[in-house]
Amino acid sequence: MQQSTHSSQSSAPSAPSAIDSAVLPAGLQQTFVQIPRTRPTTPLLDIVNTPDDLKSLTTEQLITLADELRLFLLYSAGQSGGHFGANLGVVELTIVLHHLLDTPLDQIVWDVGHQAYAHKVLTGRRDKLNTIRAKDGLTAFPERAESVYDTFGVGHSSTAISAGLGMSLALRYQGRAQTVACVIGDGAMTGGMAFEAMNDAVQQDADLLVILNDNDMSISCSIGGFSRHLAMLWESGYQVDISESGAPVLRQRPMMQDFDRRKRHSAQRYVPQLEDNLFKAVGFTYFGPFDGHNIPELLRVLSLAKQVHGPVLVHIYTTKGKGFAPAEADPVGYHAISKLPADDTATADSTVASHEAIDIQLATQPKAAPSLKYSQVFGQFLCDKAAQDDKLLAITPAMEEGSGMIEFARQFPERFFDVAIAEQHAVTLAAGMATQGVKPIVAIYSTFLQRGYDQLIHDVALQNLDVMFAIDRAGLVGEDGATHAGVFDYAFLRCIPNMLIAAPKDENECYQLLNTCYEYQGSTAVRYPRGTGTGAMIQRPFQNYKIGQAVVESVLGVDTAPIKLAILAFGTMVATAQQAAEIVIKDDILKTECQIHVVNMRWVKPLDSSLIERLLMQGVTHIATLEEHMIMGGAGSAVNEYLLNASAAFKTSRPAICNIGIPDYYVAHGSQAEQLTDCGLDVAGVTRQLQQLLS
Structure with missing residues (x-):
């Protein structure tokens, strides 16, 4: 009662x-x-x-x-x-x-x-x-x-x-x-x-x-x-x-x-x-x-x-x-809630209030060692970097809580700008700030950056202004469905001249890529998903990654294998690629006939074309790109464009190519796991597509 x-x-x-x-x-x-x-x-x-x-x-x-x-x-x-x-x-x-x-x-x-x-x-x-x-x-x-x-x-x-x-x-x-x-x-x-x-x-x-x-x-x-x-x-x-x-x-x-x-x-x-x-x-x-x-x-x-x-x-x-x-009493905290825990003895006090607009976690059992949310990683980066650099200013269009900016706003109130629900204004405000020698960061969800697209092109990138975009909720966002999915940003960002686009695989890489793009003089974007990471420990002090450089995460199989597969994975799909590769290589036939390179591409723009060329010259026979983004126009398309238009090695090696991502339809609401399964982006779905490519 x-x-x-x-x-x-x-x-x-x-x-x-x-x-x-x-x-x-x-x-x-x-x-x-x-x-x-x-x-x-x-x-x-x-x-x-x-x-x-x-x-x-x-x-x-x-x-x-x-x-x-x-x-x-x-x-x-x-x-x-x-x-x-x-x-x-x-x-x-x-x-x-x-x-x-x-x-x-x-x-x-x-x-x-x-x-x-x-x-x-x-x-x-x-x-x-x-x-x-x-x-x-x-x-x-x-x-x-x-x-x-x-x-x-x-x-x-x-x-x-x-x-x-x-x-x-x-x-x-x-x-x-x-x-x-x-x-x-x-x-x-x-x-x-x-x-x-x-x-x-x-x-x-x-x-x-x-x-x-x-x-x-x-x-x-x-x-x-x-x-x-x-x-x-x-x-x-x-x-x-x-x-x-x-x-x-x-x-x-x-x-x-x-x-x-x-x-x-x-x-x-x-x-x-x-x-x-x-x-x-x-x-x-x-x-x-x-x-x-x-x-x-x-x-x-x-x-x-x-x-x-x-x-x-x-x-x-x-x-x-x-x-x-x-x-x-707490309208911000109760903007949205999780479902009640299964324990019938629990009371309403155990209801988990979400402090984010669209980040509603259905899982209610706490982890023993909870991973950080990517929004928390961003919040830590803001505070850490602002303590070192007084030129850092941060802007958000009414997403202070969801973007992880509460502590920054508390510590640096004179450097925090919540402009209300005005995405277009937020982008151009940052452009204006950048003309005066400061470094503005725009914290915005991928789905809402779509609303400031003209300003991104005309007011920031065209003038090559020193503005960084921290793009949260990239990829599939779960229960809020198609209206909030951030699955178009690779496509609409990479076609803009002067833009750099980073795609971290985990929490530490997110922290370091935020720093790398912040230190770069120009227009940049770091794209990261909703929810928690893999549990990767953030390394301090700050690191500066080389722009446009990918990382080979692992090589599975033998060098003499006649079949060589390179999985070029972007962002959080790196972990999925690793798991799928380990399943594929255990196949009784392929474990002696196949070698798999799992590559963390890390950058969508610029691509690491040097690494792609080295892989081709090493005899790669198959290439699979993997991303939590629309296939059309996405990071895989960027790889295809490079191979067809600029790769010298591709003209002679001609490997088979498969782009794995979100098909050409709006993905209906459900949990993130269900959405990934429907798109064939869970481990089982990716494994199946890799096996089809190799067969």
Whole structure:
């Protein structure tokens, strides 16, 4: 039985599975303190199979439904892990939207999608929620192929208003009167794309309802001028209310004691005018701020707002992790969680909170000697190098925790720059810094560097500026699926002149290649995966590797063998190559007929062409390239291009070639191990492909 507390009560009674809504003041929901291990009894939620089932519910029943839905989300998160805090924060909003709108005819667009679990439950996927993020289960984000209620596929932030505006304009063109509602967080609103869309919505005079879900968070705390502006609107003590006719009316805001976090901004208290907000200045009709957990208030405001012509923004305040006390106290740590341990005697205290956006570990049993995460290796490098070099500056687009930069930010606050969700700005900011004699490092996930690609080409590499990119979450990332996979970076980086690209095989090599690229004067990138390494010990002091030099890790078999295979492995695939080679060479026939060179290429650009030439002159008959990246355009393609266009030895030796990597399709969500197996990149899959090459 899970415990619950009620904000109007001093004691904490044992929580029933559902509550008697008659005893609750309007809009007041429960707060739970434990994650239930058995499915809670949710009689009202159980009858909601589509949003149509919400239409006949009373306000009191909707409040009861919010408690049941929140409790069910807690239970489901304990079973499967996943995004946590944001989903708990939008329970009331999700219920009200589906109660008021005629979905799927009316369109709801969720920005990013971290907060769409409640939406999935209410749109026919309740009994599948425990499969979320698991192979062949529900996706971590809204996906059009999964449900007609998922109007737009998302995963990256700041896209909802653009997508919703496109829907609205297309509907208007076809003469279809349907509501389009975009739900976007204050963190995602810092992305410039959101403002571009707002500007165009006003230009088009589009009927568009934007709901700003303001919880003072993205993954970390929201920062910057926009956050301070929202704080100012809050701390004024006033709100722009909506009249029965849909007109803005300035009123003193009701007290909302739960929302005291804005006090940290110390915004000067003032009495605003109706025009005194950014959204009104852009041209939106603005209403707010309102309590996003008050169901009667949300029903009143949104039912009126959706009837107002033109672009409308409704500003609501919510608490990330609402209804689960530990998550309310630590919204960063509970952005996402692992599933509960198998031990039935464990409590919610054993829930592992993830401090990273998309690094959610399903394994819960601690290792005896845990390996470092690559993000931790990067964090150690930052602190160690910054202590030696005062020119080092570090930039991240809202990924302080996930990129391992917390300690650096604490030790060197004047040298740490979190620019919010603004990847394009982050890259060009680094370029500007580099013109002034400092050394900026941009810490960014591979999937998000895609959003700053023009800036990478035009503002950094074209000018050959001294900027290093620390590219985290490269390769397959597991449960977050295709939207977050970092499997295109070799291809889009290696075609850019002036770029160096390093691919470390383990933690120590990651540390040393970060140092090598930092010391290089020019544009560089070090690409490393999500998760932990092999347990390699980091060697100090810093080492400087020779740029473009590969390393032969091992030679298996006899020199006189007629078959000679060179496995050119990139990054963390080196360990897989070694294991596969050891299996292949044990074959009764091949152990005397075959010799295998396992090569740690270490660099994607420049390639170690000298080593490749030596291998060819030594009589290599077969070459296999191995990478956790798309085959098309990847590191194997770079090897092919060299052999065909520049290799003298290849013209006479003509070895058989096989490129092993990710096939030409988006890899569905599942664990990293399952994804690797599906792509043939686990040890068994690589072994099989090597055997086919040799046969």
